[in-house]
Amino acid sequence: MRKLLNVVILLMLILTGCRLSQFGQHVEIEWVDFIKWNGKMYDGIYSGALADKTYLGEKLGEVKFKVADNVTDPEYKIRNGDAAFHEKGTQIFKIKGDPNLIAVKSASAINGYKIYFSRDDLVYKWQFQDMPIDKLHKIEIYQAYVPNAPKPIAEIKNPEQVSLFLQILKTSQASPNFQPNTVKGDPDYYHMVLYTGDPVAYMYDLHFDGNTYFWYPSEPSILSKDIQTFLPGD
DSSP: OHHHHHHHHHHHHHOOEEEEOTTSOEEEEEOOSEEEETTEEEEEOTTEEESOGGGEEEEEEEOOEEOTTTOOOTTOOOOTTEESSOOTTOEEEEETTOTTEEEEEOTTSGGGEEEEEETTTOOOOOSGGGSOGGGOOEEEEEEOSOSSSOEEEEEEOOHHHHHHHHHHHHTOEEOTTOOOOOTTSSOEEEEEEEEOSSSEEEEEEEEEOSSOEEEOSSSOEEEOGGGGGGSTTO
């Protein structure tokens, strides 16, 4: 499963797709989340968040052109300063201690910045199985998909509580065929942000469909209801 997942991720990072009509005419380009800077392609870290603004280094420059909604030619050649989804003028920063990471300001991102990695220099290393568990010292939970930035609702710093939360994640039960109950609407969505002292914190979604807590470390996995003790109001 992990090998298959890595292949899928690699394809997502390398390729952009375009939708064609039945007559071969171009309809829509589906861009991956990228920035091209200084001759290199950087891809968004979808399972990571900036751990702290103190990791920001010097400003590199600004996005010069947003391709989404502006480019309809599938033969378009990506240029330095292009970004898939960030507007022209969005500031780009170095990340201290890692020359293969950059950050851009984003009002919708946790801690205010979205992180990108150089696909030429790094393999994707922010899956749950990649996390250095022995370094985990803090967990934050955010209400996801709310207006503006995700809303922080819980912080876990006590070592025993951190260990308990981690154990709940580690003992989740893989359930590839699981389908959430949507009779009463979409599940509740949360972000779990796990801090290890590195510039990029590990971030994963937590879902609750009214009966079952679940997440996607690689495939749908059911979580113990004990996790509800960490959520306010539950």
